[in-house]
Amino acid sequence: MENILIEKQDHIAIITINRPTKLNALNKVTIQELHDGFKALHEDKTVKAIIIIGSGEKAFVAGADISEFADFSVAEGQQLAAEGQTLLFDFVQNLSTPVIAAVNGFALGGGLELAMACHFRVASTNAKMGLPEVTLGVIPGYGGTQRLAQLIGKGRAMELIMTAGMIDAETAKNYGLVNHVVAQDELLEFAKGIASKISNNSSIAIAKAIQAINANFEDGTNGYEVEIENFGACFGTEDFKEGTTAFLEKRKAAFPGK
Numbered sequence: 001m002e003n004i005l006i007e008k009q010d011h012i013a014i015i016t017i018n019r020p021t022k023l024n025a026l027n028k029v030t031i032q033e034l035h036d037g038f039k040a041l042h043e044d045k046t047v048k049a050i051i052i053i054g055s056g057e058k059a060f061v062a063g064a065d066i067s068e069f070a071d072f073s074v075a076e077g078q079q080l081a082a083e084g085q086t087l088l089f090d091f092v093q094n095l096s097t098p099v100i101a102a103v104n105g106f107a108l109g110g111g112l113e114l115a116m117a118c119h120f121r122v123a124s125t126n127a128k129m130g131l132p133e134v135t136l137g138v139i140p141g142y143g144g145t146q147r148l149a150q151l152i153g154k155g156r157a158m159e160l161i162m163t164a165g166m167i168d169a170e171t172a173k174n175y176g177l178v179n180h181v182v183a184q185d186e187l188l189e190f191a192k193g194i195a196s197k198i199s200n201n202s203s204i205a206i207a208k209a210i211q212a213i214n215a216n217f218e219d220g221t222n223g224y225e226v227e228i229e230n231f232g233a234c235f236g237t238e239d240f241k242e243g244t245t246a247f248l249e250k251r252k253a254a255f256p257g258k
Contacts (some may be wrong), residue, residue, distance in 0.1 A: 017030065021199070022056040027068055048257070049098045049199050051195055052118065053102040058123075088142075096207030108130050109144075117143060124169065125181055200255075
């Protein structure tokens with residue numbers, strides 16, 4: 001891997017986007033590497049939660065690498081957005097291994113879009129978030145117009161996108177964009193603490209929950225029906241047997257890997 005680092009600790013994996021001289025900006029190579037990294041960790045049955053963070057103290061991801069698409073045609077622009085959404089952003093959103101974005105510093109444009117594709121977000125006190133694409137004469141193309149409105153509401157999303165404004169971590173928390181705000185030097189350990197709690201639970205049940213929650217935001221899909229189906233499917237798993245047996249025996253459940 002050229003632009004990302006991966007480490008594993010117990011059942012937790014940490015992906016670090018490692019382009020500090022470019023403020024970890026997303027280019028095609030980095031997007032492909034992130035896809036490959038997430039895919040490999042998802043297939044690793046020992047990994048029960050993934051944290052993604054940016055290298056250095058300045059940025060999670062400061063945006064996309066504009067030099068790569070400044071001279072694109074209409075068709076090339078559409079292809080860029082479609083391929084990026086499929087390869088990374090939709091892929092992460094629908095991953096059944098939980099992904100936590102640890103937002104350290106700037107998360108702008110494609111960086112905020114990547115953070116929003118994760119299952120939830122924690123931020124450092126110095127984090128700044130926004131979608132400034134309209135200052136370049138373009139709109140967010142990696143799901144930003146959709147996910148931001150889902151997370152903070154239509155009116156706030158409209159204002160933030162149209163003004164190209166940035167919000168700080170506390171405002172993001174108040175909006176519901178991030179779950180927690182902590183000091184930067186505590187961010188990774190804090191995210192690990194949440195990931196550790198996740199890893200104690202049933203990976204199968206968590207995967208079913210992610211699918212059911214996401215179903216609510218899919219056109220033509222009845223989320224309640226998906227919930228019913230997935231609820232029932234859990235009854236046929238070894239995790240269900242272990243979880244209910246442990247409860248009745250008044251002991252802690254020992255769930256296997258994925």
